Amino acid sequence: MHKLKKIGAVLSSAMLVTALAGCSGSDSGEAGESAGAGTGSAAPTKMETVRVWTNSGHTKELVTEMVGEFNNTIGKEKGIKIEYTVQGGDYKQALDLALASGQAPELFYVVGPKVDYVKRGDIIPIEELPGGAEFLGKYEGMLSHPAFTVERKVYSVPFNVTNVKLLYNKELFKKVGIVDANGEALPPKTWAEVREYAKKLTNPQEKVYGIALPLKWGSYFDWELFFPWVSSIGHNYYNTLTGKYDFAGFKPALEWLMGIKADKSYFPGPEGLDNDPARAQFAEGRVAMKLGASWDVGVLNDQFPATMEWGAADIPVLDTANRYKEFASVSDFISVSKTAKSANSAKVMEVYKWLHSDEFLVRMYEEGKYMPYDNRIIQLASKAPEAKGWAEFGRNENIYMHHGQPTIKLEGETHAQVLLKLWMGSVSIDEALADLDKRYSEALEAGIQDGTVDPSAFLNPDFDFRVK
Incomplete structure (x- = not known):
């Protein structure tokens, strides 16, 4: 039976290619209109x-x-x-x-x-x-x-780009009095405020928690910790300015994360919490804050329609007087x-x-399909996207397009595995960072030596991460 299925799949693919063969090249049966056809004045458009x-x-x-x-x-x-x-x-x-x-x-x-x-x-x-x-x-x-x-x-x-914002529940913010002078929900501007607000918003009796940390999600430490913290640190953990790994620079991010743990202001069971369940909890109003990417607009409108008023705020920073550009993955x-x-x-x-073309990209943005790589496209749009949250993610004047990083042959545990051990209390922050910098740097050097890594493809020493 398995062999028959495999043969059937191959035949189907072969039929697909055969059908495609008839689709390429010229369409002899079609021609554009020609003034004076039949009089020799102009040839039809092929x-x-x-x-x-x-x-x-x-x-x-x-x-x-x-x-x-x-x-x-x-x-x-x-x-x-x-x-x-x-x-x-x-x-x-x-x-x-x-x-x-x-x-x-x-x-x-x-x-x-x-x-x-x-x-x-x-x-x-x-x-x-x-x-x-x-x-x-x-x-x-x-x-x-x-x-x-x-x-x-x-x-x-x-x-297009995929950027990151802080998702927050406006109703919960108003309920506990985190509001501006007009009584509107006031999102945090610093990571210290995120921690402070998370404590204030957590109410286990009502099963409401300050922040969701989906540590089971394999990409959590990238998309909800390292990438958002670039605007505070001034580089990613692979530092494109130096061409070296620099996990140690993210010590403040890990101290903040472990502070959230100490405060017990997170949704219970983060070690077993994947991203979809975390987004569902936020949509249901049981989580006040969560880091989210622009793809979450579709999630909160269609996959897990939000049952409350939510917003998407700019990424907080350590120091509002020293803000760097926000991470964005370009495609x-x-x-x-x-x-x-x-x-x-x-x-x-x-x-x-x-x-x-501008026309094509503008339509993609207006219909809420893609976030354009160039903020100029957003300015050309004649209407705002109807999808809730899309316009907020479109505030991308201060983003930078991630430069990428080398593919290395790492020996031992990945950074996500090591940092999960940190959360569980198996290693200290300093031990985790030293281990990651050592092993990732060794793997990078090995790749350079055997020719599998071209460091020049990722090095950009003149790039300015500062927001001016």
């Missing part, structure tokens, strides 16, 4: 198909609509028909098969390290397309990130396939430019 693949299900309806508008307007004028496909859970399998058989779309979303696709020759630099170098000009200073550039060649560009959208070489590359480039 229509050519440019295929685009993504796995972005949450934008499928909107992008499909926009592609239809493009095909009926700009596309007709320029002889371009976009064929837009959103693959399901088998996206990578379908993409790998299409690439191996030479039937890949001209443009597609890359899953996994871009360098792997480059080594196989599956994607080509944007500079190699007509007008590509000119197009990249508007991204000057933004392309050093390994998500975009491999060996000084650019394979994609910034599209791309589309890369150029090797099949673009055998297509009309000028038309492929036209589609690539349209998918990264």
Whole structure:
């Protein structure tokens, strides 16, 4: 039975690629209107198909609509028909098969390290397309990130960011009197205030707690501790200014976390609390504060609809007089396939430019689908997104796009495992930080020595983290 299922899966994939083979290239049955057709005054515009693949299900309806508008307007004028496909859970399998058989779309979303696709020759630099170098000009200073550039060649560009805010329950804040002069909920501006407010908001008798700490979530220590604390420390635990690991710089963050533990102002059982249950507790009004990423807007509106009034405040800092830029993870959208070489590359480039145009990005923001990489896009929007919380996450004037960090072969426990032991009382703060700096630094040096790590790809000594 298992063998039959496997054969069926392979046959289905093969049928998919066979069907795709008929979709590439020119559409001989379609042509743009031509004045004086039949009189020899002008040749019809040759229509050519440019295929685009993504796995972005949450934008499928909107992008499909926009592609239809493009095909009926700009596309007709320029002889371009976009064929837009959103693959399901088998996206990578379908993409790998299409690439191996030479039937890949001209443009597609890359899953996994871009360098792997480059080594196989599956994607080509944007500079190699007509007008590509000119197009990249508007991204000057933004392309050093390994998500975009491999060996000084650019394979994609910034599209959206994921940033972090402090989620807070306005109703609970008002109930305990944490309000401004107008009686509105007043979110904390410093980490000391977060701790102070968490104590004041905790009421075990009413099963209400100051803050949720989903320590079971594998990404907790990154997304809800280290990343938010960058705006207080001035660098990440991999310090792009020096090209070295610096966990020791985050001692104040760990002291704050252990202070929350000492105060017992957290939702019970953090060691067994994953992120989804933590978000559900916040949505139900049993947690007053939680660190959250911009993806949580969708969670609190759709997955776990909030039953109370909530807000998203800027990340607190240690000292309001010494604020650094806030962390934001930057992502791309589309890369150029090797099949673009055998297509009309000028038309492929036209589609690539349209998918990264101001018009396209503004629509993504207005409909609450993506947070744009450039705050200028938000300013161009003609309407605010309807999704509650989206506009607050759009206050991103002080973000910086995370520079990435090397992939190393670490011996022993990860930083998340070590810091969980810290929470459990097995190690001290100083012991944990010293251990992490030593082992991560050794792994980095080993990678540099064996050639698996290029430190220059992540080093940015001139970057200014300060908020001016």
